[in-house]
Structures are given as structure tokens and as C-alpha cells.
Amino acid sequence: MSPHSHELPHGAILVLGAGELGMAVLRHLAPRCQALARPLAVLVSPRSLQAPDSAQARRQAELRAMGVRLLPFDLQGGSEAALAALLQPFDTVLNCTGFVAGPGTQTRITGAVLAAGVRRYFPWQFGVDYDVVGTGSGQPVFDEQYAVRQQLRAQSATAWVIVSTGMFTSFLFEPLFCLVDFGGDVVRALGSWETRLTVTTPDDIGRLTSAIVLETPAIRDRVVYVAGDTLSYGRLAEIVEEVTGRPFRRELLTPERLAADLAGQPGDGMARYRIAFARGDGMWWDKENTYNAQRGIATVDVRTWLHAHGGLWHSRGTPPGA
Known part of the structure; x- marks a missing residue:
């Protein structure tokens, strides 16, 4: 102290x-x-x-x-x-x-x-x-x-x-981060589908x-x-399909694949971020134990955020941020 x-x-x-x-x-x-x-x-x-x-x-x-x-x-x-x-x-x-x-x-x-x-x-x-x-x-x-x-x-x-x-939260749908591709109807997981992250x-x-x-x-x-949401990449894929009402192909980016991608482009900052978030440890915590949950302060979860940003996915081929 x-x-x-x-x-x-x-x-x-x-x-x-x-x-x-x-x-x-x-x-x-x-x-x-x-x-x-x-x-x-x-x-x-x-x-x-x-x-x-x-x-x-x-x-x-x-x-x-x-x-x-x-x-x-x-x-x-x-x-x-x-x-x-x-x-x-x-x-x-x-x-x-x-x-x-x-x-x-x-x-x-x-x-x-x-x-x-x-x-x-x-x-x-x-x-x-x-x-x-x-x-x-x-x-x-x-x-x-x-x-x-x-x-x-x-x-x-x-x-x-x-x-x-x-x-x-918006970074989940950032095209350069490559997790959710609304144009190609693909959701990707970093490390494993059970790996979790907080947004x-x-x-x-x-x-x-x-x-x-x-x-x-x-x-x-x-x-x-604090946390708006804590979820696995598998749950992210489910939410994207439920909100958009259409199926998404799932692609797993294994640690080996991510390491190879970085080796091919060592100056790619996003490739470094993908490796870091694939590890899971330190990237998430239980929402129930957060400052906002303990004080009963409502926050925006991923499903709510997607509903509020329907322009990202209502039209196929329209990437986030366009």
C-alpha cells in the first residue's frame, strides 16, 4: 500500500x-x-x-x-x-x-x-x-x-x-485481425475453439x-x-451465426499455423497479436468477478454489439468498418 x-x-x-x-x-x-x-x-x-x-x-x-x-x-x-x-x-x-x-x-x-x-x-x-x-x-x-x-x-x-x-469489442470484427469475415462467411479461432478472451x-x-x-x-x-463479455472463439462463431441468421465456415488457426504466418511476414504486427491472443492465458477473466458485475453495472456484450452494428453483416461482402 x-x-x-x-x-x-x-x-x-x-x-x-x-x-x-x-x-x-x-x-x-x-x-x-x-x-x-x-x-x-x-x-x-x-x-x-x-x-x-x-x-x-x-x-x-x-x-x-x-x-x-x-x-x-x-x-x-x-x-x-x-x-x-x-x-x-x-x-x-x-x-x-x-x-x-x-x-x-x-x-x-x-x-x-x-x-x-x-x-x-x-x-x-x-x-x-x-x-x-x-x-x-x-x-x-x-x-x-x-x-x-x-x-x-x-x-x-x-x-x-x-x-x-x-x-x-470492435476488434473482434476488424478485417486486419482476421477473426470474422462477413464477406466470406468465415469465423476463425486462434489456438483452439475453446480459447477464451475478454472484450x-x-x-x-x-x-x-x-x-x-x-x-x-x-x-x-x-x-x-472489467468486462463487456468473456467468451470462447467457439461461442463467438455461434453468436455470429445466431445474429446474422446464416451459417459460417469455421477455420482453426493453430499455434503452428500462426507461427508460420509470422515467420513469413516478420514485420506484420497483426500476426504478432494473433499469436499472443492464441495463448489464452491472461487474455480473459470471468465476467462474474469484475468491477461492473460486482456493482450491478450493465455492459455491452458481443451479441448486443453485433445487433447494434447490423450494417457490418446485413449485406454480404460489406466488411467491418466500410
Whole structure:
């Protein structure tokens, strides 16, 4: 346990990043912070403020309307010391950046957070259980995520909370990930049909994370598990057939097949992800034991998500995201 008092300060909160997950967190956190009179800011790239594209301009207008302060900083070019200086006024930092600035981003940000003396930190760990995965999963990004946990546990000055969410629900249907092919009516399994995985929508992650941030007594120095759904690849195939009302051919991608695919294309990041998710361990947890289930908070499961995104599969040959 960290040496902080039982009541964390009710001071300023900073969210790093205004991408898909950052915006989901901010949309749920902003009204609650306003009600509590807690200042809320978001870190964005200077370029996005100076010359925003249309999507960035829309997000920035939405953020300002929610009362969120926009704070520019170049995560790729800025030094760790400069980032630490910028973080010092904030009591709580939520990291929603992903790996936008390349390898080493997360260990560098964590170093800046600790140097700044931030009182509580939510690292970019919105994914799988890196304690179980450990190192050597075949996905270098996972190795870095495990290293971040080691950084945080090696100190006691900054309280930390890790929110484990599994993959984004939509990623099940991402064409490049190759699990569900609506055009060809194929569902693929990684490793085995019994291998399981946990998925959560960004909106549910944002809603649950905002609740975790503001819960009293404060949550600290622990991993909090959330889930929209936990299912096997076999169950995924059944749900796809039940929702679409048509049969899908099933194709098993064995560990040997996945390893051969990566050997043929060693630079393919998705091939590395498929190998990692084929292992099963650390990629799932029982929904019944999650933060949302224990508090009776409803989340979107895979069946509900598919029904809400019927445009993906109503027309054959229309891939997800088209």
C-alpha cells in the first residue's frame, strides 16, 4: 500500500490523449468532475491545436463545451523532464495515449509521472492481464506493458490503479485481425475453439473508468478487472451465426499455423497479436468477478454489439468498418 492518507486529494485530473478511448473517458468523466468542482484537462498534440483536421476540430469543440481544458504537449519530441514538469500540478493522471509515440512511450510516460510526484496514476493498461502474460509473448508491446507494472510496484510515492479491459469489442470484427469475415462467411479461432478472451467497448471502459477514478474510498495500488463479455472463439462463431441468421465456415488457426504466418511476414504486427491472443492465458477473466458485475453495472456484450452494428453483416461482402 502507498503511504498516502485514506482520502486522496480532490484536485485536478489530467487525461493523456483524446483518441477513441480518451474521448470515451472524458465524456463520462467531465460531467462528474463539473458536479464535484474538480478541474479536468486533456493532453493533446500541439499540431492538433495549431492545424486541426476536421475530426480533431470536432473533438476539440466537444471538449471545450464539456469544460475540459486542452493542454498541448509533444509526447514524441518532448523530454521526460519537460513532461514531468507539466504533470506536477495534477493529482490524478489517466493515460489514454496508446503507443502513439512508438516503443518506449509507456515506460517514459510512467517515469515522468513518478518524477512529477503525481498522487495517483492510471497507466495505459487498458488491455490484457500483463502479469499473467509476462514477457516473451511474441508481442514486444506486451513486454513494455509488463515493465510499466514493475516500475509502479517498485515505488510507493505514487498510488496506481490498473484497469484491465481485454480488447475492444470492435476488434473482434476488424478485417486486419482476421477473426470474422462477413464477406466470406468465415469465423476463425486462434489456438483452439475453446480459447477464451475478454472484450469491452470503449464507451463501457470510459464509463467504468470514470466510476473507478471517483469511487470512495479511493481505489489504489491494485488491478481492477472489467468486462463487456468473456467468451470462447467457439461461442463467438455461434453468436455470429445466431445474429446474422446464416451459417459460417469455421477455420482453426493453430499455434503452428500462426507461427508460420509470422515467420513469413516478420514485420506484420497483426500476426504478432494473433499469436499472443492464441495463448489464452491472461487474455480473459470471468465476467462474474469484475468491477461492473460486482456493482450491478450493465455492459455491452458481443451479441448486443453485433445487433447494434447490423450494417457490418446485413449485406454480404460489406466488411467491418466500410
